[in-house]
Amino acid sequence: MAIGGDAAARLWNAASSGQLTMEPDAAREVAQAYLRFAAMCDGWAKEATHLKSIHGFGSLKSAQQLQLGFASKAESAEQVLKQMASAARGMADGYLQAAGILGEADQLNGAALTAIGQ
Structure with a gap:
């Protein structure tokens, strides 16, 4: 499973089964932090x-190898960051589910984007 995916899945399962419940205001605050991240x-x-x-x-062969190495590291970083973003969204959804307010996810995501200036 992707980075953080296990934790997000466990949180979702606990919230969906009623093992984890939260007050809506607390869930919103935690979810917004995850969505900003x-x-x-x-x-x-x-x-x-x-x-x-x-x-x-x-144009030296060693320079081209160095360039390919940096490109590979950038590709790996991109993939890890995408996995982290996905896991953070899953965590946010889990907390919103725990409070019974999952329907607010889009609104909170929009607020998180506004907060970081995107």
Whole structure:
């Protein structure tokens, strides 16, 4: 499973089964923090995408290998950041489910995006 996916799934299961319940205001606050983090991870993933195609290493074979190495690291970083964003959204949904207010997820996600300036 992707990074953080297990924790998000366990939280969702606990909330769905009634093992975990929360007050709506507390759930909103926690969910907004996770959604802000997810939005930040999305931004960092976009930056990593741009790093995959940096140039100026020169034409030597060692320089080209170095460029490919950096591109590979940027690809890996992008994938990890996307997984983290997905897990954070899953955590937010789990907390909202625990409070019985999952329907507010889109509204809170919009507020999180606004809060970080995207």
